[in-house]
Amino acid sequence: MTASGTSAGDRRVSDLSQQAIDDLRSGLRGDLLEPDDDGYDEARTVWNGMIDRHPALVVQCTGTADVVAAVEFARETGSEVSIHGGGHNVSGSAVADGGLMIDLSPMNGVHVDPEAGTVRAGGGALLGDVDHETQLFGLAAPLGVVSETGIAGLTLNGGYGHLSREYGLAADNLREVDIVTADGQVRTASEDRHADLFWAVRGGGGNFGVVTSLEYDLHEVGPEVSQLFVWYHADEAADRLAAFREWTESAPRTAAVLPFLAHVPAEEPFPEASWGEPALAFFGCVRGDPAAFEETVGPLTAGDPIVDLSERTRFEALQALLDEDYPDGLRYYWKSLYLTELTDEVVDVMVRYNDSAPSDLSTVDLWWLGGQVADVPQDATAFWHRDKPFMLNFEANWEDPDRDDDNVQWVREGFAAAEELAVSGGRYGNFPGFAGDPAHLLFGENYDRLVEVKTEYDPENLFRLNQNIAPRGTD
Numbered sequence: 358m359t360a361s362g363t364s365a366g367d368r369r370v371s372d373l374s375q376q377a378i379d380d381l382r383s384g385l386r387g388d389l390l391e392p393d394d395d396g397y398d399e400a401r402t403v404w405n406g407m408i409d410r411h412p413a414l415v416v417q418c419t420g421t422a423d424v425v426a427a428v429e430f431a432r433e434t435g436s437e438v439s440i441h442g443g444g445h446n447v448s449g450s451a452v453a454d455g456g457l458m459i460d461l462s463p464m465n466g467v468h469v470d471p472e473a474g475t476v477r478a479g480g481g482a483l484l485g486d487v488d489h490e491t492q493l494f495g496l497a498a499p500l501g502v503v504s505e506t507g508i509a510g511l512t513l514n515g516g517y518g519h520l521s522r523e524y525g526l527a528a529d530n531l532r533e534v535d536i537v538t539a540d541g542q543v544r545t546a547s548e549d550r551h552a553d554l555f556w557a558v559r560g561g562g563g564n565f566g567v568v569t570s571l572e573y574d575l576h577e578v579g580p581e582v583s584q585l586f587v588w589y590h591a592d593e594a595a596d597r598l599a600a601f602r603e604w605t606e607s608a609p610r611t612a613a614v615l616p617f618l619a620h621v622p623a624e625e626p627f628p629e630a631s632w633g634e635p636a637l638a639f640f641g642c643v644r645g646d647p648a649a650f651e652e653t654v655g656p657l658t659a660g661d662p663i664v665d666l667s668e669r670t671r672f673e674a675l676q677a678l679l680d681e682d683y684p685d686g687l688r689y690y691w692k693s694l695y696l697t698e699l700t701d702e703v704v705d706v707m708v709r710y711n712d713s714a715p716s717d718l719s720t721v722d723l724w725w726l727g728g729q730v731a732d733v734p735q736d737a738t739a740f741w742h743r744d745k746p747f748m749l750n751f752e753a754n755w756e757d758p759d760r761d762d763d764n765v766q767w768v769r770e771g772f773a774a775a776e777e778l779a780v781s782g783g784r785y786g787n788f789p790g791f792a793g794d795p796a797h798l799l800f801g802e803n804y805d806r807l808v809e810v811k812t813e814y815d816p817e818n819l820f821r822l823n824q825n826i827a828p829r830g831t832d
Contacts, residue, residue, distance in 0.1 A: 367411070368455065392411060404444050404683075404686075405689045412456050420464065424537045428819070441459065450563070453822055465482040471494040477572040484507075492579055494575075496577060496578065502517075513562050513563055515785065517787075523611055525733060529729070531558075531571060531572065534555070534568045534571050557807055563820055564811055565815060578672055585657065586638065588636050591708060595704050598699070598704050601639070605725055612642075612653060618710075619719075628663065628664065642675055689754055691768070694775060694784060695749075695781070715760055716754060726745060739800060739807055796825060796827075809829075
């Protein structure tokens with residue numbers, strides 16, 4: 358913890374009018390935390406242990422009125438704004454050093470309408486909050502793959518998960534959002550109302566305001582699915598990924614598989630003799646008739662694996678299976694790019710950089726995309742990279758702060774090696790490193806239209822701690 362009076366938050370608070378702070382506090386139902394307050398350090402701490410920033414003020418919003426008050430205060434005082442939904446973006450964009458942190462985590466309510474086939478959730482809800490309520494009715498929204506992820510950030514940047522190939526991105530399943538824009542107005546954006554804003558938030562990230570609630574279409578999923586989770590020695594990676602590549606050409610959309618290179622965890626049920634060895638794993642699920650599971654995934658499970666953890670399981674349990682691998686406080690740095698093809702050169706990069714990882718907790722992930730995601734026209738929403746069949750993610754996860762530079766450098770070197778390949782291109786907003794890439798790499802040919810929407814709803818660029826789309830007339 359930074360000594361009292363020396364952090365960016367302390368310095369900024371001393372610059373603000375005490376009367377303005379008092380007025381903000383009196384207009385809130387939720388808490389307003391300053392650097393010396395109890396609960397401040399807990400509130401400013403996010404999932405990624407690398408992020409150690411000190412906001413001047415934290416507004417813990419209990420409802421939309423609190424968000425409006427926070428936005429108006431930030432605009433009137435010139436305060437930098439960050440938005441904390443789930444706090445799971447690796448860049449730490451949820452925390453503004455010396456700024457105003459709008460904390461939506463108390464706004465995590467979920468309401469399911471099973472007859473309409475919809476769910477509405479607050480901007481602070483986590484994936485697991487939504488799954489827990491929707492699975493009561495055998496329904497699910499297409500969200501991510503770690504239950505402690507915030508739904509808002511995931512969705513606004515697109516949102517891949519186990520259901521994407523069959524039902525599309527999380528953003529594709531939005532019916533409407535409530536959003537507080539930079540002028541302090543509350544707008545409901547949908548296909549019928551503020552359609553330009555609705556287009557932009559589906560893939561444009563947090564550039565346009567504070568999303569306080571999201572309504573999704575639901576689909577019949579679960580309560581059980583067939584889980585695929587099988588591990589092989591890394592010396593089989595080239596052959597098995599070649600088989601995977603061929604399998605994807607005819608596999609059903611009800612199948613979702615995420616191959617990754619890793620090191621075998623030093624724990625049961627993995628055989629002790631294999632602990633720490635480089636390995637290839639196939640993780641995912643198949644929905645539908647469980648009797649057809651073995652036939653469907655046969656090309657991915659043949660041979661002699663290190664361990665096969667495939668089983669029939671609850672969908673909600675599948676969604677939470679990876680949670681323990683991504684605990685709060687571990688140190689994270691992830692960076693991704695899209696691939697137009699899974700080539701032998703890609704596989705070679707994956708194997709080489711898995712072998713050289715400074716942390717055995719790190720992985721090199723290959724996301725299999727396409728399906729319904731690719732069926733949607735690229736200009737139908739702000740999310741551009743629908744045509745890419747794969748995404749490669751270098752995922753550094755480690756414990757020791759003294760190894761920060763080693764792990765960040767490992768990601769950057771692996772990413773640079775992949776970026777040199779002819780099949781690479783584009784970026785994904787949910788795995789952004791420290792969010793330093795130009796926005797046009799995320800938004801492609803949708804960028805100019807996004808600038809127009811940004812200029813209309815946030816002309817002063819109040820919401821800029823993101824993969825920023827600068828409005829016209831600003832730097």
